[in-house]
Structure formats: C-alpha cells, structure tokens
Amino acid sequence: MIAVEFFYDFASPYSYLASTRVEEVARRAGAAVRFRPFLLGGVFKATGNHPPGEVPAKARYLLVDLHRWAERYAVPFRWPSTFPIPSLLALRSALVAEKHGKLVPFTHAVFRAIYEQDLDVARPEVVARIADGVGLAGEAVASEAERMREALKAQTQEAVDRGAFGAPSFFVGEELFVGNDRLDFVEEALARSRGG
C-alpha cells in the first residue's frame, strides 16, 4: 500500500497541526500513514538550521499563524507554558509505544496533552498517565524510554540523510514535503503514486 511517512517532534506546534489532518489526507488518497517520531533539535544541529521562533518578529507572527490554522482545522490550540517544549522523554516513549502497537494513539494523546491541556510532558508521571490512557503499562513505558535513545537518534539521522531540515517532514517515496502547509501537495503526490 502507498504510504506517507510523517516525521514529527512533539516540540513542533506545526507537527501537532499536521497530526490532526495527516490521516484524513492519506485516507482520501487511498494511502496509509507511517508515524515516525524524530528529534527536531538533532535535525537543526545536523543541518545548521535554526528554530523559526529565534527571530522575534517571526515568533510573534508564528503565534498568529498557528491560531489561524487551528481555526481552519477546527482543533484546539494553546501556546504551552513551557517553550521550547522538552520532548525527549515523550519521543523516546513513543518508540516504546510503537513496539506495543500503540504509536498512533500515544502520539495523538501526547500532542493533545501539550497543545490542548498544557501538560508538562518532561515529567515521567505525565507520560506514564498518557501511556496508561492508551492501554499501555504507563510506568513501564516511561522507565523503558531511556533504552530508545539510540533508536531515536537513528530515526532522526535517517530523516536528515534523506533531506529533512525541519518539522513536520513528509516523504512520499523519496519526495520530501516540509510543513503542515504542504499537506495538499502530499495528498497530490499520494494520488499520483497510486495512479502510477
């Protein structure tokens, strides 16, 4: 089956927005989504790219832009109390959840915890509660997370090697699309892949 790979970091608000739509986009194109958490900080370090919010005028604008997209998508969005968001524990935990077949619900639950409920996902007990909520043994997930250090690094490096420099990044085959605002191009590429 044709698939889009969705590389995301919980620390990226545009990744959250994309997470609320990517499955519908793929479904319309008759395709699947492969969820692939990666570490955006590692991507920035490897590519020399910078967080978009470093420029004050841009940071002010991005907040407005994020709210516009949330309104268009009709999804909740609040700016987290803690920013930048310390996402490392949640990302590693996502790879634990993946081993147990729960990556997708876990991912959605973490995004909601941050951008709807303003919870601090750097705290192991918060991550454990999220994991519990999707049917995993929460404490075990949080404590197993550390073992995913290398797997997360490898997944991040793979994205960089394939050309990623920011988040969210989508691949249809080796075609790269960067940003929530490119989901329409992703859908077109999926439809073409299916037709071809």
Added chain:
Amino acid sequence: MIAVEFFYDFASPYSYLASTRVEEVARRAGAAVRFRPFLLGGVFKATGNHPPGEVPAKARYLLVDLHRWAERYAVPFRWPSTFPIPSLLALRSALVAEKHGKLVPFTHAVFRAIYEQDLDVARPEVVARIADGVGLAGEAVASEAERMREALKAQTQEAVDRGAFGAPSFFVGEELFVGNDRLDFVEEALARSRGG
C-alpha cells in the same frame, strides 16, 4: 475599496510566484491590490532574520518546492544564473515607474525578466529596456532610480515596523500574512473585511 498590500522584492522567488496570483485572489474577493516594492535585505538586517537558502538542505528543498508551485500555478520558472539576485536598481526603478502610473506592469515585466528570461536586472540597460516595454522612457527611469534610495528605505522600514520579516508580505489592514503559501488566508481576510 478594500485592498491587500503586497510587499515584494524581485530577489525573492516566492514573491514572483505570488505576483502571478495576487491580483486574481483580490479580484475574487472584490478587493484591490496595492503593490509595494521593498528591500528584503534591509528587512533581514532590521529583524535578524536570514535568507532561507543559507541552510544547504533547505536550499535544495526550496528549489523543488518552487518548481512545484510554478507547476501548480502553470507559470514559467527558472532558477536565475545570478543568485542572490541584485535587485536594488530594479526596486528603485519600480518606484520611478510608480510615479508615472506604471508600477504594476513594470513589476510583472521585471519578474518575468528574472524568472522566465534569466536577464540580469542589475544592468541599467536591461532595466531601461523593461521600462521602455511598459511605455516609460527607459533611460530616464534607470538614471532617476538613484533618487529613490530614501523612498525605498522608508517603504522597507514601514513594513518592518508593521511586523514584516520576510517576503512576500501581505497586509489586510494591519493583519500580516507571510509567504506565497498564505494567499488563501489573504483571500479569506479580504472576504471577511468586505463582509464586515
């Protein structure tokens, strides 16, 4: 009449793409476009922002992305032999053209010269020929351009003061929209302004 202000620099390929659509977008919303050339280099300097092509992985992607948009819009696009594009003379000349009521055709002609015909608009004779082509006295435009130094600076500073940090930048009233890929939001804002 409701209007969208379109701040652009000839050096910005995404400004070129937007220039091919902004009038149609405004027309659909029953609005006008006010063309406002500004100096993107000055915007970067004032805001601390950087050209997006500075990161090699991003530069490679942007070229692909630009071609995708050109295909979607069904407009020609070629990467200019000279990049970054030395747009200062053409921008100042655009302000001369504006005094003579020819800003819009001059703007389109300069964008086509760069992104379709790959002409070097840093050369006064090239700018003079473009000005001739839209019914201006070409040589007079190129020689008068220097006198627009301060006017161009002032227009650039105005955009920065209102929150701009890149190009193209659109304003509907004081609502800022950045990027060719936000023209759909611009259209919605224009439609709302007309209804309100």
